[in-house]
Amino acid sequence: MLLYFFFAVSTAATAFALNFDYENIQLTEAETQDYPAIRFADLANPLPRKECRAIPGDDDWPSDADWAQFNETLGGVLLKPVPLAAPCYEGALYNATRCEQLKRTWSNIGMHSNDPTSIMSQWASGNTCVPTSQPNSTCSQGGYPVYVVDAMNVRHIQLAVNFARNKNIRLVIKGGGHDFNGKSIGGHSLSIWVHNLKSLIYHPEYSTSTYSGRAVALGGGTQAQDARNLMSRNNATILTAGGANVGLAGGFFQGAGHSGYTSYYGLAADHVLEINAVTANGRLVTANADTNSDLFWAFRGGGGGTFGVVTSIVEKAFPQTAISSGSITFSTIPSRTQPTANLTTETFWAGMKAYWEYAIPICDAGGLGYNFIRHGANPTRPDVPGLTYTVSISLPGRTAAEYRSFVRPLLERLSEVGIPIAIPEIQTLVMPELDSDQPSHPLARRAPGDTVGHTLIASRLWPRTNFDTPSALQTSHLAIRSFVEDGGYDFHGMNYAPTLAVSGNPDNAVHPAFRTTVMHAQGYEVGAHWDGSNVITWRDITPGSGAYMNEGDMQEPDWKDSFYGSNYPRLLQVKKKWDPYGVFWAISGVGSDEWVVYGSGGGRGGLYTQDGRICRA
Ligand SMILES: Cc1cc2nc3c(=O)[nH]c(=O)nc-3n(C[C@H](O)[C@H](O)[C@H](O)COP(=O)(O)OP(=O)(O)OC[C@H]3O[C@@H](n4cnc5c(N)ncnc54)[C@H](O)[C@@H]3O)c2cc1C
Ligand SMILES: *[C@@H]1O[C@H](CO)[C@@H](O)[C@H](O)[C@H]1NC(C)=O
Numbered sequence: 001m002l003l004y005f006f007f008a009v010s011t012a013a014t015a016f017a018l019n020f021d022y023e024n025i026q027l028t029e030a031e032t033q034d035y036p037a038i039r040f041a042d043l044a045n046p047l048p049r050k051e052c053r054a055i056p057g058d059d060d061w062p063s064d065a066d067w068a069q070f071n072e073t074l075g076g077v078l079l080k081p082v083p084l085a086a087p088c089y090e091g092a093l094y095n096a097t098r099c100e101q102l103k104r105t106w107s108n109i110g111m112h113s114n115d116p117t118s119i120m121s122q123w124a125s126g127n128t129c130v131p132t133s134q135p136n137s138t139c140s141q142g143g144y145p146v147y148v149v150d151a152m153n154v155r156h157i158q159l160a161v162n163f164a165r166n167k168n169i170r171l172v173i174k175g176g177g178h179d180f181n182g183k184s185i186g187g188h189s190l191s192i193w194v195h196n197l198k199s200l201i202y203h204p205e206y207s208t209s210t211y212s213g214r215a216v217a218l219g220g221g222t223q224a225q226d227a228r229n230l231m232s233r234n235n236a237t238i239l240t241a242g243g244a245n246v247g248l249a250g251g252f253f254q255g256a257g258h259s260g261y262t263s264y265y266g267l268a269a270d271h272v273l274e275i276n277a278v279t280a281n282g283r284l285v286t287a288n289a290d291t292n293s294d295l296f297w298a299f300r301g302g303g304g305g306t307f308g309v310v311t312s313i314v315e316k317a318f319p320q321t322a323i324s325s326g327s328i329t330f331s332t333i334p335s336r337t338q339p340t341a342n343l344t345t346e347t348f349w350a351g352m353k354a355y356w357e358y359a360i361p362i363c364d365a366g367g368l369g370y371n372f373i374r375h376g377a378n379p380t381r382p383d384v385p386g387l388t389y390t391v392s393i394s395l396p397g398r399t400a401a402e403y404r405s406f407v408r409p410l411l412e413r414l415s416e417v418g419i420p421i422a423i424p425e426i427q428t429l430v431m432p433e434l435d436s437d438q439p440s441h442p443l444a445r446r447a448p449g450d451t452v453g454h455t456l457i458a459s460r461l462w463p464r465t466n467f468d469t470p471s472a473l474q475t476s477h478l479a480i481r482s483f484v485e486d487g488g489y490d491f492h493g494m495n496y497a498p499t500l501a502v503s504g505n506p507d508n509a510v511h512p513a514f515r516t517t518v519m520h521a522q523g524y525e526v527g528a529h530w531d532g533s534n535v536i537t538w539r540d541i542t543p544g545s546g547a548y549m550n551e552g553d554m555q556e557p558d559w560k561d562s563f564y565g566s567n568y569p570r571l572l573q574v575k576k577k578w579d580p581y582g583v584f585w586a587i588s589g590v591g592s593d594e595w596v597v598y599g600s601g602g603g604r605g606g607l608y609t610q611d612g613r614i615c616r617a
């Protein structure tokens with residue numbers, strides 16, 4: 001026992017070491033002596049309370065000379081980027097060739113992800129600078145930051161946090177830029193761009209006081225593709241997003257992080273062992289089960305851009321775990337070659353119900369049912385609404401033969417209702433290819449007019465109790481049918497179940513509704529006005545459940561319950577303790593109701609755009 005105790009202590013101590021060289025480059029007290037703007041926070045000497053953050057033109061906005069001095073202290077990594085679409089507008093930057101290129105590639109998320117300020121969800125910027133065919137219109141900075149620190153080390157991040165806090169400037173953090181609601185931009189702000197903190201190391205043996213085994217250390221800007229490549233070289237698996245450019249140590253794990261292994265291993269947030277972050281006072285801290293455990297709890301599920309700037313994380317890795325998958329499709333749209341096309345509307349929905357009866361078995365087998373119901377034109381049968389269902393069912397840790405016997409009862413049931421489906425072609429992959437991120441999202445729609453990236457979505461976690469009796473299942477089935485038929489929306493469901501048991505009983509801030517769900521459902525705008533009321537029926541039939549903040553609607557009426565559930569009060573305490581200054585703010589983040597952004601979208605009832613001044617509520 002005694003030996004074990006010493007062993008545990010010594011391994012815990014090694015785990016406190018920083019992960020990467022860039023984390024050893026830190027701001028020193030000495031450097032701050034003659035430069036008050038970059039001093040660390042001192043609770044004994046509070047800053048004056050201002051009602052609003054400063055914006056350019058205000059008396060307290062730093063002068064050009066101040067910015068130049070700040071840039072010099074940063075060693076020149078301060079950027080002042082124009083919006084990505086600026087070459088489409090008259091003026092010094094006008095470039096017709098570049099503009100045409102931008103129009104063609106605007107839906108490529110990778111392009112936005114890798115830009116210092118651009119993001120996928122353009123609407124959140126206020127659409128003040130989109131690729132246009134009217135170069136005489138105006139391009140303005142809108143919701144995009146004014147200055148960006150292209151962080152290469154911890155010192156750069158500390159300088160940015162201290163400068164923004166001391167100078168009363170709005171601060172944002174941009175990672176992979178995939179947030180659907182504009183959480184990684186902010187008008188009149190200083191942004192910390194973590195994109196270049198991309199180091200990553202695989203540790204075949206890693207020990208903490210609670211874990212010993214494979215792990216991987218990821219820099220704050222690591223994207224899914226980087227980690228996937230490292231893992232396949234080392235015959236190991238970690239939980240990554242499906243989109244190649246999603247920031248793993250950014251929004252993904254901080255929001256929860258689902259993957260093809262959700263019902264098998266749990267969520268990304270469930271397997272983070274340590275977090276290094278610069279907090280609101282400018283200090284670098286390590287958070288793990290033994291140190292700063294309140295912060296450690298909050299970071300894993302409490303949402304990005306709220307508790308600090310993550311410089312690196314260590315995450316548990318798994319043995320290489322192959323996934324067998326295959327897909328099934330059926331449709332009301334005629335096709336000469338597809339026996340499962342040209343269905344009547346009633347047969348289509350009978351097929352849907354047969355699938356829903358299989359939702360729980362898929363989850364309980366550790367699998368994922370990744371599905372879509374899409375609208376489409378039905379020109380030869382205009383009286384029959386065009387609907388196509390596609391589901392990819394994937395099962396980690398199963399051979400092709402096991403897969404076949406698993407799906408057989410579902411196929412028999414579909415055949416009974418008039419949808420004769422052959423055993424799908426099965427792929428067994430050790431590391432599934434990631435979605436190349438182009439086009440931006442399988443269901444993304446363009447707004448009318450010039451190219452604007454508009455992805456407005458909503459999310460709901462449907463509990464097991466909505467599927468586990470015939471009557472509950474019928475109610476769920478009808479609610480989905482009505483959403484598609486009466487609402488005219490496209491539907492995206494993910495049948496998965498990250499129960500506490502499969503996730504290893506984690507104690508973290510992930511919404512408790514994830515532990516009882518068997519379906520994360522999303523709805524998408526299909527041209528119609530999206531005002532948050534679209535999924536009301538879903539909320540009504542899933543009382544007490546929640547929504548996935550990373551794929552949710554910022555107009556959620558009860559957003560604290562929807563995105564955080566019973567964790568909210570404790571998260572707010574952690575937020576107040578670690579960020580009493582309100583340095584970090586993100587739309588629908590913990591404590592975000594203490595501030596309001598006066599954006600052009602108008603807020604609730606309109607859109608929460610980031611192109612305005614931020615003031616205390
Ligand atoms: C194509 C696509 C595929 C997706 N696939 C999945 C999926 O398979 N599973 C899943 O769970 N989700 C998925 N998502 C949702 C994704 O998890 C969220 O959009 C997530 O917020 C993205 O994180 P990011 O760092 O790339 O984005 P950003 O927009 O850069 O950041 C999101 C939030 O995190 C903060 N942040 C970023 N970096 C840091 C950092 N280093 N420290 C502190 N805060 C930081 C930002 O300030 C912001 O608040 C997908 C999204 C898209 C668009
Ligand atoms: C910061 O300094 C670098 C190097 O001198 C320079 O290239 C860059 O343009 C400066 N940034 C700003 C915003 O002036």
Ligand SMILES: *[C@@H]1O[C@H](CO)[C@@H](O)[C@H](O)[C@H]1NC(C)=O
Nearest residue numbers: 087094095096097098099101
């Ligand atoms: C205009 O854009 C094209 C395509 O990106 C580029 O090759 C060219 O150099 C640009 N022209 C100018 C004057 O910058």
Ligand SMILES: *[C@@H]1O[C@H](CO)[C@@H](O)[C@H](O)[C@H]1NC(C)=O
Nearest residue numbers: 090132133134135136137138
């Ligand atoms: C911009 O140019 C278009 C023609 O290309 C014209 O119709 C429009 O009125 C102009 N707008 C402004 C603000 O000058």
Ligand SMILES: *[C@@H]1O[C@H](CO)[C@@H](O)[C@H](O)[C@H]1NC(C)=O
Nearest residue numbers: 204231232233234235236320
């Ligand atoms: C990974 O597995 C392959 C095939 O089994 C083997 O050849 C290779 O050496 C392994 N690589 C590592 C880093 O273990």
Ligand SMILES: *[C@@H]1O[C@H](CO)[C@@H](O)[C@H](O)[C@H]1NC(C)=O
Nearest residue numbers: 334335336337341342343381
């Ligand atoms: C589709 O069904 C209709 C009505 O049953 C039939 O007339 C038509 O020939 C079918 N089309 C195809 C391509 O099978």
